[in-house]
Amino acid sequence: MRHLMSPLDFSVEELDELLKLAQDIEAHPDKYAHACDGKKLATLFYEPSTRTRLSHEAAMMNLGGNVLGFSSAASAAKGETVADTIRVVSCYADICAIRHPKEGAPMVAAQHSSIPVINAGDGGHQHPTQTLTDLLTIRSLKGRLNNLKIGLCGDLKFGRTVHSLINALVRYENIEFVLISPEELRLPSYVRKDVLDKKNIPYTEVESPAHLAL
Numbered sequence: 001m002r003h004l005m006s007p008l009d010f011s012v013e014e015l016d017e018l019l020k021l022a023q024d025i026e027a028h029p030d031k032y033a034h035a036c037d038g039k040k041l042a043t044l045f046y047e048p049s050t051r052t053r054l055s056h057e058a059a060m061m062n063l064g065g066n067v068l069g070f071s072s073a074a075s076a077a078k079g080e081t082v083a084d085t086i087r088v089v090s091c092y093a094d095i096c097a098i099r100h101p102k103e104g105a106p107m108v109a110a111q112h113s114s115i116p117v118i119n120a121g122d123g124g125h126q127h128p129t130q131t132l133t134d135l136l137t138i139r140s141l142k143g144r145l146n147n148l149k150i151g152l153c154g155d156l157k158f159g160r161t162v163h164s165l166i167n168a169l170v171r172y173e174n175i176e177f178v179l180i181s182p183e184e185l186r187l188p189s190y191v192r193k194d195v196l197d198k199k200n201i202p203y204t205e206v207e208s209p210a211h212l213a214l
Helices: 012-027 050-062 082-089 105-111 128-142 160-169 189-197
Strands: 040-045 066-070 095-100 117-122 148-153 175-181 203-207
Touching: 012 128, 040 050, 040 082, 050 066, 050 095, 050 117, 050 128, 082 095, 082 105, 095 105, 105 117, 117 128, 128 148, 128 160, 148 160, 160 189
Parallel strands: 040 066, 040 095, 095 117, 148 175, 175 203
Antiparallel strands: none
């Protein structure tokens, strides 16, 4: 059993195969309309997220599966831990997507789950499913994921989507970034040093007015 906590959970080769499959599903939806017949996805959203929650639910339903879950975190309000919740949910569903405001919460869920867990966003840490969507979009538009100069604009400090995407893209050849943000929202030093500098990825930082990050 495998969980999806980070884009790095997949090798580059696995990512390429996954993106090929996604493009085939997009091109031939009828071919996959019953791929998840009889399967249930649990969506555990401890913070509001209309687009991410609905995209996971729509994907499961398009594959013939069913959906159950919550978007108000009633269990947390009653004092139930993530570990407690996932143990119960594991009895009702075949796979789980969890969004949580605290970094590392999906990993805690994975450690106590008997079903695969998908990280649908945890604090400012990771957002791997959004990253997969971004990679698919880039690949569809450009035909490749290497030899690219990519601009990232806005909140680069707290934007988990940006952090996840950078971690995924640096594994491809000849990637360069232009990082555009206000000074107070620039990319965190740990991403610059531990990811970009460590892998000798070229990047340029451009300061923009704060209102452009809103």
